[in-house]
Amino acid sequence: MATIPILIGACLLFMSLYLTLLLRPKSIKIPIKNRHVFITGGSSGIGLSIAHQATSEGARVTILARDPNKLQEARDSIRLSTGVNVNIAIADVRDFETLKAVVDEADPIDVLVCNQGVYFAGELEFQEMENVKMMVDVNLMGTLNLIKAALPKMKKNRRTRGPASIALMSSQAGQCGVYGYTTYSATKFALRGLGEALQMELISDDIHVSLIFPPDTATPGLIEEKKRRPRVTKKIAACSSSLTADEVARKTLNGIKSGTFLVSCNFLGFFMCLGAADFAPQRSILTAFTEIFAAGIIRFYAFALLWRFYEVTSRCNTNSSHKKEDGMMKNGSKLM
Ligand SMILES: NC(=O)C1=CN([C@@H]2O[C@H](COP(=O)(O)OP(=O)(O)OC[C@H]3O[C@@H](n4cnc5c(N)ncnc54)[C@H](OP(=O)(O)O)[C@@H]3O)[C@@H](O)[C@H]2O)C=CC1
Numbered sequence: 001m002a003t004i005p006i007l008i009g010a011c012l013l014f015m016s017l018y019l020t021l022l023l024r025p026k027s028i029k030i031p032i033k034n035r036h037v038f039i040t041g042g043s044s045g046i047g048l049s050i051a052h053q054a055t056s057e058g059a060r061v062t063i064l065a066r067d068p069n070k071l072q073e074a075r076d077s078i079r080l081s082t083g084v085n086v087n088i089a090i091a092d093v094r095d096f097e098t099l100k101a102v103v104d105e106a107d108p109i110d111v112l113v114c115n116q117g118v119y120f121a122g123e124l125e126f127q128e129m130e131n132v133k134m135m136v137d138v139n140l141m142g143t144l145n146l147i148k149a150a151l152p153k154m155k156k157n158r159r160t161r162g163p164a165s166i167a168l169m170s171s172q173a174g175q176c177g178v179y180g181y182t183t184y185s186a187t188k189f190a191l192r193g194l195g196e197a198l199q200m201e202l203i204s205d206d207i208h209v210s211l212i213f214p215p216d217t218a219t220p221g222l223i224e225e226k227k228r229r230p231r232v233t234k235k236i237a238a239c240s241s242s243l244t245a246d247e248v249a250r251k252t253l254n255g256i257k258s259g260t261f262l263v264s265c266n267f268l269g270f271f272m273c274l275g276a277a278d279f280a281p282q283r284s285i286l287t288a289f290t291e292i293f294a295a296g297i298i299r300f301y302a303f304a305l306l307w308r309f310y311e312v313t314s315r316c317n318t319n320s321s322h323k324k325e326d327g328m329m330k331n332g333s334k335l336m
């Protein structure tokens with residue numbers, strides 16, 4: 001009778017040995033101290049918290065955004081809490097030429113945090129095309145522009161400068177399509193494909209990609225967005241516990257330092273990453289193991305959540321005029 005546990009044990013041992021040989025890329029540590037960390041959207045919310053924490057860990061930090069006044073305020077607040085001055089870069093990520101000039105002028109980057117992002121909630125049917133375009137241009141095209149602008153100098157002498165990182169700020173709405181985030185979810189899902197392909201392209205240059213998936217996070221941007229959220233979106237987003245910008249910044253920096261590809265930020269997020277691992281690179285044998293065994297159960301749980309999301313949708317939008325009223329009221333006006 002003792003043969004069954006022995007067989008199971010042998011199987012698990014074989015699997016871990018196999019995974020040890022199989023897992024790519026190999027595990028890595030990416031230091032932050034004394035390195036140049038370049039954070040877009042670093043003048044507000046999550047980006048500002050990352051800038052604070054990276055500075056207090058001894059990184060040389062540059063923050064990039066459009067509004068020079070907000071950047072100056074951010075710089076002052078970081079100096080006040082850490083005694084250190086961060087560098088400021090002014091550019092719109094949609095403008096490749098300016099972005100390229102700004103990045104070329106800065107010191108070579110070791111850790112690039114592509115965090116800039118805009119979000120307007122609302123059904124596609126009622127959303128201004130201007131806002132749809134803005135989300136695609138800033139969240140997706142802006143990130144492509146940024147990586148394209150930064151790569152040549154990031155790659156230069158990389159072997160002597162140690163491993164580098166590119167972190168992409170996605171969202172839990174980039175793992176699960178959410179009512180009211182048609183465009184936003186599309187831009188954030190796109191970063192996943194971008195990240196998977198980019199990691200393959202850059203692994204031989206010792207550049208490591210991390211994707212961050214925060215839930216609702218208390219930031220100035222979120223306060224504005226919440227004013228116009230459809231009721232259904234509010235209810236679905238409330239399923240995942242919200243965080244502070246400092247908490248998300250901590251998860252982001254830890255994810256970068258450990259070279260983790262899928263970085264979750266809260267309890268539910270951890271299970272979302274396990275359940276949606278697909279073709280994400282995995283460096284940790286323990287997590288790889290958990291992914292293999294948790295996938296089925298998580299899918300089962302996802303069905304229960306989906307049932308709830310569809311229940312909420314049909315309760316809130318019992319007839320299309322109801323939905324339209326809500327949608328027109330919240331999204332009919334120009335937002336930016
Ligand atoms: N807060 C949340 O609930 C969540 C946020 N996220 C993601 O985290 C990231 C940060 O969000 P959050 O901190 O809330 O955002 P905020 O709105 O608080 O800050 C956005 C930052 O991005 C900058 N920015 C916006 N547009 C551009 C642009 N075109 N070019 C350069 N910089 C730009 C802003 O500065 P300026 O306007 O001066 O350019 C600002 O510094 C986003 O990618 C967002 O999608 C993900 C999940 C949850």
Ligand SMILES: CCCCCCCCCCCCCCCC(=O)[C@@H](N)CO
Pocket residue numbers: 119171172173176178214215216217222225236237239240268271272275298301302305
């Ligand atoms: C195990 C399987 C679990 C599946 C869980 C699904 C939970 C869905 C929660 C979606 C939350 C969306 C937050 C968006 C945050 C964001 O980016 C916005 N703040 C921007 O406005």
